[in-house]
Amino acid sequence: MTTIFLIIHGLVAVALLGGITHQAFAACWPANGSENIFSSFRAVRGASYTNSMIALYILSTILGGVIYPVYRLFGRTYLEAAQLWEINGSFEIKEQFIAVGLGMLPFYWLVWRKPLEEKLAGARAATTAILCFIVWYGFIVGHVLNNVRGVFGR
Amino acid sequence: MSATRVIPVFSAAFAIIYAIAVEANLAAITYHPKTGAWGWLTQEATDGPAMHWYGWLITALFGALIVSAVALPVTRTRQPVAWIGWAVPLATMVVFLYLLRSFFFY
Numbered sequence: 480m481t482t483i484f485l486i487i488h489g490l491v492a493v494a495l496l497g498g499i500t501h502q503a504f505a506a507c508w509p510a511n512g513s514e515n516i517f518s519s520f521r522a523v524r525g526a527s528y529t530n531s532m533i534a535l536y537i538l539s540t541i542l543g544g545v546i547y548p549v550y551r552l553f554g555r556t557y558l559e560a561a562q563l564w565e566i567n568g569s570f571e572i573k574e575q576f577i578a579v580g581l582g583m584l585p586f587y588w589l590v591w592r593k594p595l596e597e598k599l600a601g602a603r604a605a606t607t608a609i610l611c612f613i614v615w616y617g618f619i620v621g622h623v624l625n626n627v628r629g630v631f632g633r
Numbered sequence: 634m635s636a637t638r639v640i641p642v643f644s645a646a647f648a649i650i651y652a653i654a655v656e657a658n659l660a661a662i663t664y665h666p667k668t669g670a671w672g673w674l675t676q677e678a679t680d681g682p683a684m685h686w687y688g689w690l691i692t693a694l695f696g697a698l699i700v701s702a703v704a705l706p707v708t709r710t711r712q713p714v715a716w717i718g719w720a721v722p723l724a725t726m727v728v729f730l731y732l733l734r735s736f737f738f739y
Contacts, residue, residue, distance in 0.1 A: 544687065548666035551684055568736020574686055575655065575729040579722045582647030582693060586718035589640045599715055606719045609726075 481549045485625070488542035492618050495535040502528045503611035506604040525607070529591040533584050536610070540577055543621075554624065563631055566624065573620045580613040638708045639701045641718035646700035648725035651693035656732065660688025661695070 502525040510522035550570075558567040587610060590596075590603040623630060654660065660675045667681025676683055704713070 547686065548664065548684065551682055552666050555682075564736050564739060568733050571733050571736065572729060575651075575733070576726055578651055578686070578690055578693070579648050579725055579729075581690065582651065582697065583644050583719065583722050585640045586644035589637055589718070590715070592637075602715045602719055605716075605723075609719055609723055613726075 481546050484542055484546050488539060488546060489621070489625075491535055491539045491542060492614070492621070495532065495539055496614055496618050498528050498532050498535065499607065499611045499614050501525075502532065503604075503607040506600075506607045525603075526591050526593050526595060529588060532610075533588060536580065536584060536614070540581060543577070550624070554627075558627070561631070563627065566627055566631065569620045570624055573617050576613045577617055580610055583610060636705060638712055639705050641713045641715055642704045642708070643697050643701040644719070645717040645721035647693050647697035648722040650696035650700070651689060652725050652728055654689040654692040654696075655729075658685060659692050660685035661691035662688040664688075 501520065501523045504521040505523045505525040508521055510518045512518070555567060555570075558564075558570075583606060586602075587606050590599045590606055595603070658675050661673070663672045663674070663676040664670075664684040664687055665672070665676075665679065665681060666684055668679075675685060675688065
């Protein structure tokens, strides 16, 4: 069952990663009207992503919380025995960043609320960029941890 | 103006209270994964490790809700600046990097 939850956790994270990256680029580096792939990537209506991103972030956190005990009992024990302190610490940072991101979600909703307020453009870009960083960091750390024996095999 | 004006305060308070909860280990609940048992407040590890992350989140949530409720009347006359909603959490993330540095520099 844990494996199923882990796979769903990963799939939800992929959806979240894609959406929040589009939205962050749209907020921080708006499209200039040209039709190349870089401009098209940024040319999304960011506000329409907000509720879905919040739902995916919460769902991903819940799923992570469900499989966390298995990691605590077996994964972390292995990391400590193998003295993989940097990997262990990377996950510790992940859990704290994810928690801080959870607390930011109401503010994230506020700054993307329609109609968009021009005076909140800076806060909108900063908040989305921070959440995007948290999601990318969590995704990469989670992936490395999931493959830690193969990658670091000690 | 609606109660949404207090949201920047909530996000800032959540980050600060969460950091305090982690550093002082103030968990509202504790989970013992080996036995599957839950307990109130911060409990020491007995049979297997004890998990406090869920409890820290609850502590931060209720703490931030209380701070927001207290701040709500104040924000009727003084609108909180928006940047605290992202700058304080960002600063908290930097603080966590510092607090967890021993995993990387030993």
